Amino acid sequence: MRADPLSDALAVADARSVFSGGFTAGGDWAIRLRGRDKLKVNVVVRGRCLLVREDGGQSLALEAGDVVVSDGRRSYVLCSAPGIEPLDSGEVHMDPGDRMARLGGGEDFMCVSGHIDLSRDGGDLLRRALPELIHVRAAEVEAPVLGWLIGQLVGEMTTGGAGSAFASDQLAQLLFVQVLRVCLADAEVLPAGWLRALADERLGPALRLMHGDPSRPWQLEELAREAAMSRTAFALRFKEAAGVPPLTYLLNWRMTLAARALREEETPVAALAQSVGYTSESAFSNAFKRTVGVAPRRYRDAARAAVEG
Numbered sequence: 001m002r003a004d005p006l007s008d009a010l011a012v013a014d015a016r017s018v019f020s021g022g023f024t025a026g027g028d029w030a031i032r033l034r035g036r037d038k039l040k041v042n043v044v045v046r047g048r049c050l051l052v053r054e055d056g057g058q059s060l061a062l063e064a065g066d067v068v069v070s071d072g073r074r075s076y077v078l079c080s081a082p083g084i085e086p087l088d089s090g091e092v093h094m095d096p097g098d099r100m101a102r103l104g105g106g107e108d109f110m111c112v113s114g115h116i117d118l119s120r121d122g123g124d125l126l127r128r129a130l131p132e133l134i135h136v137r138a139a140e141v142e143a144p145v146l147g148w149l150i151g152q153l154v155g156e157m158t159t160g161g162a163g164s165a166f167a168s169d170q171l172a173q174l175l176f177v178q179v180l181r182v183c184l185a186d187a188e189v190l191p192a193g194w195l196r197a198l199a200d201e202r203l204g205p206a207l208r209l210m211h212g213d214p215s216r217p218w219q220l221e222e223l224a225r226e227a228a229m230s231r232t233a234f235a236l237r238f239k240e241a242a243g244v245p246p247l248t249y250l251l252n253w254r255m256t257l258a259a260r261a262l263r264e265e266e267t268p269v270a271a272l273a274q275s276v277g278y279t280s281e282s283a284f285s286n287a288f289k290r291t292v293g294v295a296p297r298r299y300r301d302a303a304r305a306a307v308e309g
């Protein structure tokens with residue numbers, strides 16, 4: 001099988017989608033949502049609303065079937081109309097039975113919300129690859145798949161059947177992957193990073209080579225050949241898309257893999273060095289410290305202390 005950089009990054013970032021609840025609303029209403037430094041997801045199930053960005057960015061009109069993913073660094077307001085004083089989400093009572101809150105008068109509008117937990121993504125691998133706000137419209141070609149996932153998710157959340165919490169989390173994961181696939185189809189919305197490079201049909205094959213065998217001492221000529229480009233043209237195009245030169249990307253990916261292994265495994269540092277392409281432990285340790293800011297053993301000790309504490 002060919003390497004799958006998107007699956008690799010999701011696994012390394014340990015991105016976990018969790019849908020915690022939602023709300024219905026009618027009449028005049030407004031609610032302020034805070035990502036609290038996590039990726040925040042909102043899915044409009046019924047009705048229409050406005051998303052007002054409190055950083056002064058352009059407001060968005062949302063309708064049933066739309067999905068919004070924000071980077072969680074800034075709060076925003078969902079409302080029936082501008083100018084309404086919003087309630088903070090923490091002040092809204094949620095029914096413990098169906099995990100839904102009620103705003104205003106009526107149920108013309110329905111939204112389910114959740115987050116993508118990136119607490120284990122120490123290098124911000126996923127967050128740095130995404131724009132501040134992703135808006136997937138119900139009218140896009142991917143809408144049928146998203147619509148089915150949203151319908152299943154809402155059903156699991158509101159019926160509370162056996163295994164519904166587990167099923168909701170799995171559906172949320174699939175929903176997030178589908179949103180990322182939408183981003184890959186429209187690379188212009190993406191900042192420079194690995195996801196934008198993956199979206200480039202010319203660069204994708206070279207990216208998959210590096211992910212498929214990260215320990216191999218790849219040369220620029222080999223990667224350019226896979227992309228059917230000259231060495232110079234490939235290097236320029238890769239840096240423009242990914243934000244870093246190809247071999248720097250390879251170094252960063254190796255260190256990302258090593259950091260995950262140090263957090264989750266007991267592999268000796270010498271063996272870990274070989275697995276990411278280094279013939280000596282000292283060379284690996286120096287590269288890791290330059291990239292991550294701390295020596296491998298200290299990184300492992302700090303990760304263990306964080307888990308135990």
